[in-house]
Amino acid sequence: MAELSKTYDPKQVEEKWYAKWMADGRFHGESKEGGDPFCIVIPPPNVTGILHMGHALNNNIQDVLTRVARMQGKNTVWVPGTDHAGIATQNVVERQLAKEGMNRDDLGREKFVERVWDWKHEYGSTISNQLKKLGASCDWERERFTMDEGLSEAVLEIFCRLYDKDLIYRGNRIINWCSRCQTALSDEESEHIDVEGALYHLRYAVKGKKRKIVVATTRPETMLGDTAVAVNPRDERYKDLIGETIVLPITNREIPIIADDYVDPEFGTGLVKVTPAHVPNDFEMGLSHDLPQINVMTDTGIMNENAGPYEGLDRFECRKELMEDLKSGGLVEKVDVHQHAVGHCYRCDTVVEPRLSPQWFVKMKPLARPAIEAVNDGRIKFVPERWNKTYMGWMENIRDWCISRQIWWGHRIPIFYCDDCNHEWASKTADSACPKCQSSNVRQDEDVLDTWFSSWLWPFSVFGWPENNDDLKFYYPSKTLVTGNEIIFFWVARMIMSGLEVMDDIPFDTVYIHGTVRDDQGRKMSKSLGNSIDPLDIIEKYSSDALRFSLLMITATGQDVYISDDKFEIGRNFGTKIWNAARFMEMHSEGFDVKDLAFSEADLTPDDQHLLAKLNEAIASTNENLQRYRFNDATLALYDFFWHSYCDWYLEYAKPVLFRGTREQKKHTLQVMHFSFSTALRLLHPFMPFQTEELWHGMGYSHSADSIMVAPWPEKPVVTGIDAKIVKYVDGKHDLIRVGRILRAEYNLTNKQTAVFNIRAATERVAKQIEVDKDSIMALLKAEEINVDVDFAPSGAMPSGMSALGTIYMSIEGLVNVDAEIAKLAAELDEVTGHLANVKKKLSNENFVSKAPKEVVAVQEKRQDELIEKSEKLKKMIDMLNS
RNA sequence: GGGCGAUUAACUCAGUUGGCUAGAGUGUCACCUUGACAUGGUGGAAGUCGGAGGUUCGAGUCCUCUAUCGCCCACCA
Numbered sequence: 001m002a003e004l005s006k007t008y009d010p011k012q013v014e015e016k017w018y019a020k021w022m023a024d025g026r027f028h029g030e031s032k033e034g035g036d037p038f039c040i041v042i043p044p045p046n047v048t049g050i051l052h053m054g055h056a057l058n059n060n061i062q063d064v065l066t067r068v069a070r071m072q073g074k075n076t077v078w079v080p081g082t083d084h085a086g087i088a089t090q091n092v093v094e095r096q097l098a099k100e101g102m103n104r105d106d107l108g109r110e111k112f113v114e115r116v117w118d119w120k121h122e123y124g125s126t127i128s129n130q131l132k133k134l135g136a137s138c139d140w141e142r143e144r145f146t147m148d149e150g151l152s153e154a155v156l157e158i159f160c161r162l163y164d165k166d167l168i169y170r171g172n173r174i175i176n177w178c179s180r181c182q183t184a185l186s187d188e189e190s191e192h193i194d195v196e197g198a199l200y201h202l203r204y205a206v207k208g209k210k211r212k213i214v215v216a217t218t219r220p221e222t223m224l225g226d227t228a229v230a231v232n233p234r235d236e237r238y239k240d241l242i243g244e245t246i247v248l249p250i251t252n253r254e255i256p257i258i259a260d261d262y263v264d265p266e267f268g269t270g271l272v273k274v275t276p277a278h279v280p281n282d283f284e285m286g287l288s289h290d291l292p293q294i295n296v297m298t299d300t301g302i303m304n305e306n307a308g309p310y311e312g313l314d315r316f317e318c319r320k321e322l323m324e325d326l327k328s329g330g331l332v333e334k335v336d337v338h339q340h341a342v343g344h345c346y347r348c349d350t351v352v353e354p355r356l357s358p359q360w361f362v363k364m365k366p367l368a369r370p371a372i373e374a375v376n377d378g379r380i381k382f383v384p385e386r387w388n389k390t391y392m393g394w395m396e397n398i399r400d401w402c403i404s405r406q407i408w409w410g411h412r413i414p415i416f417y418c419d420d421c422n423h424e425w426a427s428k429t430a431d432s433a434c435p436k437c438q439s440s441n442v443r444q445d446e447d448v449l450d451t452w453f454s455s456w457l458w459p460f461s462v463f464g465w466p467e468n469n470d471d472l473k474f475y476y477p478s479k480t481l482v483t484g485n486e487i488i489f490f491w492v493a494r495m496i497m498s499g500l501e502v503m504d505d506i507p508f509d510t511v512y513i514h515g516t517v518r519d520d521q522g523r524k525m526s527k528s529l530g531n532s533i534d535p536l537d538i539i540e541k542y543s544s545d546a547l548r549f550s551l552l553m554i555t556a557t558g559q560d561v562y563i564s565d566d567k568f569e570i571g572r573n574f575g576t577k578i579w580n581a582a583r584f585m586e587m588h589s590e591g592f593d594v595k596d597l598a599f600s601e602a603d604l605t606p607d608d609q610h611l612l613a614k615l616n617e618a619i620a621s622t623n624e625n626l627q628r629y630r631f632n633d634a635t636l637a638l639y640d641f642f643w644h645s646y647c648d649w650y651l652e653y654a655k656p657v658l659f660r661g662t663r664e665q666k667k668h669t670l671q672v673m674h675f676s677f678s679t680a681l682r683l684l685h686p687f688m689p690f691q692t693e694e695l696w697h698g699m700g701y702s703h704s705a706d707s708i709m710v711a712p713w714p715e716k717p718v719v720t721g722i723d724a725k726i727v728k729y730v731d732g733k734h735d736l737i738r739v740g741r742i743l744r745a746e747y748n749l750t751n752k753q754t755a756v757f758n759i760r761a762a763t764e765r766v767a768k769q770i771e772v773d774k775d776s777i778m779a780l781l782k783a784e785e786i787n788v789d790v791d792f793a794p795s796g797a798m799p800s801g802m803s804a805l806g807t808i809y810m811s812i813e814g815l816v817n818v819d820a821e822i823a824k825l826a827a828e829l830d831e832v833t834g835h836l837a838n839v840k841k842k843l844s845n846e847n848f849v850s851k852a853p854k855e856v857v858a859v860q861e862k863r864q865d866e867l868i869e870k871s872e873k874l875k876k877m878i879d880m881l882n883s
Numbered sequence: 884g885g886g887c888g889a890u891u892a893a894c895u896c897a898g899u900u901g902g903c904u905a906g907a908g909u910g911u912c913a914c915c916u917u918g919a920c921a922u923g924g925u926g927g928a929a930g931u932c933g934g935a936g937g938u939u940c941g942a943g944u945c946c947u948c949u950a951u952c953g954c955c956c957a958c959c960a
Contacts, residue, residue, distance in 0.1 A: 007922095174958085192957080199960085216960060230960095264959055272960050280958045341957080354958080386887065393886075393956070485955080516954085542922095553908085554896070559888085560953085562895065570908065573922045584919035632897070636907075651919075659918080738926090745926045751915055782917085835904065847940040856902050856941090863904090 004586055004698050008579040010543030014690040018132060026709050027137045029077035031474035038074035039475040040066055041459050041508075042138065043483045043491065044146065046085035047120055048092050051130035053517040053551075054484060056535040057561060060548045061514060061631065062482045063136050067686035068626060069479075070137070071713035077475060079462045080138035082127060084120075084147040086410040086451040087181050087347045093119050093409075109408050116409045120145075133536065135544050135689045137709070144462045146454040147411070154461035155411045155454050156428040158502060163415075163426040167363045168403075170415075174280045175359050175402050176352040178345035179301025179315070183406040184359050186450060187399060188489050190343035190352045199338035200323065201269070203331045204229060207245040207254060213238075214333045216268040218340060219278070220326075221319045223248065224307045225294040226255055228274040230285060233259035235270050249331050250322070251308050258289050277356040293356055299406070301353060315353065360404035360413060360447070367497040368398045374496060374506050383512045383629050387488065394489050401494075403450045410448030418442050456494035459507035466502075481508040484516060512629050515560035538568050545688040546571030552631040552687060553639065574639055575691050578684075581647050582695050585673055588658045592670050594700040597678070599671035601721050606769065607653040607776070608672045609722045610730035614645035615676050616717035622683050623715065638684050646676065649734065656775040674699070679718060682711050729769055732804035733777065736770075739801035740781045743810040746824070747799060754784035760792040761806040770805065797821060797881055802828075802870060807877075822881050829874040836867040 021027065031037075040062050045055060066078040093116045094104055104112045128143065144151060162168040176190040177183075200220045203212045215229060229246050231238040242259045255274075262285060263272050276286025277293040286293060296306045303310045303318045310318040326332050343352035372395050374380045375388060382388050404413060417424050418434035419441045425431075433440050457465070463472040477499070483492060492511055499507030538547045549571035555561050604612070621637035650673070657669045678701045685692040685708045695701075696708035705711035740757055749755060761767035767788045770777065778786055794800070797816045798809040839860055842848050849857055 192955095218960070262959090267959050269960095274960095279960075281960080282958090284958090340959095390887075390955075397956090489956095518953095559896085564895085566909075567895080569922070576922045577920065580920035580923085582919080587919075628899080630899085633899090636897080640907090647919085648924090655918090741925060742927095745914075748914070751917055751925085831904095838904085842940080845940055849940080851940050852902075859902080 004579070004583050004695075006583070008575060008691065008694075010545065010575070010690065011540075013694045014133075014135070014539075014544050017690050017693045018135065021137070021707070021709065022140070024707070026707060027078070027139045028141050029075050029139055029475075031075070031470045033075055035073070035075035037474050038066075038069035038072075038076040039478040040078045040480060040482070041462060041478050042078065042080045043481075043487065044081045044083040044144075044455060044458065045127045046088055047082040047124045047127070047145070048085055048088050049082070049127040051127055051134075051535050053533055053535055053561075053563065055127070055131070056134060056547060057514055057517055057551050057555065058482060058484065059131055059134055059136050060551055061512065061555075062480075063134070063548075063689075064552070064626070064631065064686040065480055065482070066137055067689065067709065068713060070709060071682065071685070071711060072715070073712070075474075077139045077142060078137060079142045079144065080128060080131065080136070080140060081142075081144035081458075081462065082124060082146070083451060083455055084145065084410065086405060086407055086448065087183065089116060089119070090407050090409040091181065091347060104408065112408050130536065133539055133544060135548065137689070142462065146451070146458075150464055151454060151457070151461045152411055153428075154457045154465050155449065156414050157466045158457060158498065159414055159449070159453075160426045160428055161502070162362060167366060168360060168426075169363065170358060170360050171400075172356060172358045173361070173402075174278070174283045174354050175357050176343055177299075177355045177357060178348065178350050179297070179299065179353055180348050180350040181345060181407065182299050184357055184402055184404060185345060185352065186402045186452075189346045189450075191346050192341035193344050194339060195342050197338050197340055197342065199268075199336040201333035201335065202249075202273070202326060203333055204246045204248065204273075206241065206257075207247050209244070211241075213241070213246070213271050214269045215271045215273040217273055218338060219319070221303070221307075221310070221315055221322055222275040222278045222296065223273060223322075224251060224303070224310065225275045225277050225296040226253075226273045227276055227286065227291040227294060228255050228258045228289065230258050230260045230263050230272045230274050231270060232261065232263040232265045235263070235265040237265075237270060249326060249329060258285075258291075260285050260289070278354055280354060283356065295356055297353060297355065359402050360415075360445075360449075361400040361402055364398040364400055364497075367501055368395045370500040371395060371493065371496040374500060379506050379509065380496060381510055383510060387485065387511070387513050390485070391488060391493060395493060401450075403453050404445075404447040405450055406447055408448065410451065411454060413445040413447050413449060415445040416442050417445070452490055452494060455491055456498045457502075459495055459499055460503050476503060477506050478508045480510040480512055482512045482514065485513050486516075488513070514555065517561045517563060533563060533565060538565070541565075542568045542572040543575065543690070545575055545691045548689075549574060549635060549687050553635040555631050571688075574643070575688065577647060578642055578691070578695070581642070581651060582677070582699055584651060585670070585677065586699065588666070589670055589674075592667065594674050594678075595703050596667075597671050597675045599668055599675060601719070603668055604672070604722075606726045606730050606733075606773065607650060608669075609726050611645060611650040611672065611676055612719040613722045613724075613727045614641055615679060616719060616722070617641075618645075618680060619683060619714045619717055635687055638680065638687065641680055642684070646680070650676075652780055653776040656779050660775075674701075679714050682708060683714055685709070685711075729766070729805075732766075733770070733773060736803040736805045736808060737777060737780045739803040740783075740808050740810070743799050743801055743808065744782070746820075747810070747812055749782075749812070751782055754782055756785040756787075756811045757781060757783050758787045758789065758792050758794070758798075758809040758811065759806055760809070761788055761790050762804075764790055766805050794880070800825075800877060802873060807873065818881055822878055825874055825878050825881070829871060829878065832867055832871045832874060836864065836871060839864045839867060 042062065043058065062078060066076055070076040097103060107115060159168065176185040178185055197218055199216050199218055201214050201216050202220060202223060203214055205212055226248055231242065241257045244257045245254050246257060247254055262281060274282045274285055274291065276283045276291050277295040294306050296303055297315055298304050301315045303313045303315060305311050307318065310322060313321065344350065345352055375391060382391065414426050414428060415424060416427055416431050418437060418439055420439035421434060421437040423434055423436040425435060431442060434442050459478055460472060460476050463475060465472055481492065495507045499505060535547060546568050550568045553570055554567060618637050618641035622634045625634035654669050654673060657665050681692050681695055693708045744755060759770060761770055767790050770788045774786055794809050797818045798811055799816060799821055800807055800809045842860055843864060
């Protein structure tokens, strides 16, 4: 047995084992090896990503599931990888260029993309390396990148398939435009943020009349693109205006007043300015009324030639100047403060401009139908279940997905145009001739695809789809998808749709949605707030195991996680506790062979049985809670077992045996200890992989499995034939000791002061059992002497307490504080009387007795008897002290 | 405007199909450097389970209303 160092050195241990696991190929799985497949695909972090606590939580959970499956003997792969993160990555490289005084146009498309690849090669593995520090047991041989050749192939394939099925189309529609990133965004990429804006009420003149009308808008600059004013046809106030003409201020353009049901007469003035090129509703109205569409801005959010005098101004500058001009012309009725939600670019926070633009879309309704079905019929289930509703709500109101982006970094849209015959077609190859007219005057679409258009294929593209290979057949579908709620729409929902579309099967059967990691004030961790806790700092300060264990211990299913630095002491301290327990065992194990763990079940002492019963409970609880994704309860069960059952009680009971027992007794106890410890260590491994591996070897358990990673997972309780009565007796013994300790504490005995205890055991049987256990009880009570007697009667005043096994008296030298004793007993009697009254009330309630289940009534009856007995004893004791 | 979550000890949180005499960790107080561990041990104090109704023999748990905080969704200009 290797000697365990006095203190545990996580840094060196963690590095050592991770390297060893990698070298031994422990994380790798092969379909040809067969067995039960178990697969998890990682939510690929952005290639620009830097590990934060959210990743730490997310990947810890996946690692726990993966490691358990592996120990269960399943053919396990956890597929890692990164996302090319189109806009985000392009932004990073553009910022880099800006520092060099350049922009992407200076480089040109090809050079720029090369530059991004350079960046990727240099920095792109940061997050993967950080995941390794967490102990993530990903199959790194299977690491994928969404712009890999294979994955790009998958993107082309599905694009062409959907295009050919008419599920992808090009449309001129109002989309969300980020004028900073200069690209279209999907609806999901536009984040609505509540802002206090203004509602501007503008006066428009009716041509040929003195009458002026008032329209309201939150974006006055769009009036430059107005092509109508609309009223509700049933609105009596404006009936006469329908068909009249409005002269727009500034540009003096003439536009009609139209009638449309969309207009709500109750809201504002009941008159709406119509800007088909900048407002989604107005766009629809414009179509039905055949209105012109006037776009007033450039791609960069600058007013264009349609803006007349404001051409060249930034959109917000324009708003200011325009308002001033209107004001001085007396054309502003009023400006109200107005709370509303404004779309912001999810990558750069710029206010999104809804504008008309030709883009590519995926028709979603046909894809959504089977995806709704899959969740409805339970083939896929969300944990916690409430996310079903969120998913359904989105799915049932799904809108077409804008997938084209006007950036350079990403999968280029595989659409080709022939400039001679105007033919348009999709192709997976870089076609240089028109398939229709054979002209070579062809060009490819300039746009690239939304990043999520590659990640929605992840569960099968990582295995080489569209090739139907053995890996794909074996590992697809994956088991559990572990992710945060913020990407249910972006990613989870779309994966379900794509999986059902091309694989004709669900991509995973469970979606576990964990909470968001927040700071101790409940704020989201963010760089700008400066409230982030860096997981790597925590690993440095405590350890990876401590980070992992602590994080899971405070993660209730699906709830947000609030953390502060000191939370990680939980795991660190726990690790230390286990380490020291192991050292203790090691100290006493000299000359003992840990291979020899087959203790005789017939020889189990009550303490042994109690420990093994607790071990059984820990196994059952860990398994059950893992199955239900209750990681906090799983870790708590292990914490409780190691710390309390193993260290606080068993290890203390073992001391007299190990210090003074016979060779045979020592051997038996060590067998029980090593058996329990090595079993619990395996249960703990998924949560604390490094330290458990170190101990697995350090304690010499590696003879059975040369890594704890592949040691058998304790599936169910291991020791049978435990006598429940005996376990209960030991519980009573704990109680007895606790009561004895309270007596010591009340009389301020120091540890060095020994005391004599007399125990009036409840029954002869109990007396005998206590007699057998005397040594350990004496040790735990620091007793000089213990006398057990069912008829014990105190001579004079003695401090006493009642326990499950009987009454314990302490004889001490010097004066007993009789008044204090009486007061204590009286207080206890009060409490007992109170409880008794409650129980009696319940039992005298006929409804309770007749309606409550028999077991519940029986419990109350038993409790009543106990309370009566206890109160009588207490009364007697008080009487004695009083006399 | 619609939906979801939270509200339990000083703090951060558990509490599964109602059976609770409401738990844990941290902090706090007292004692303890005892032959695994002071990153520790022993013991203590600390809660009208946000509020109001209701269902029930029984409610922290279920229902209704309500307050506060947080999140998500939404094309009323």
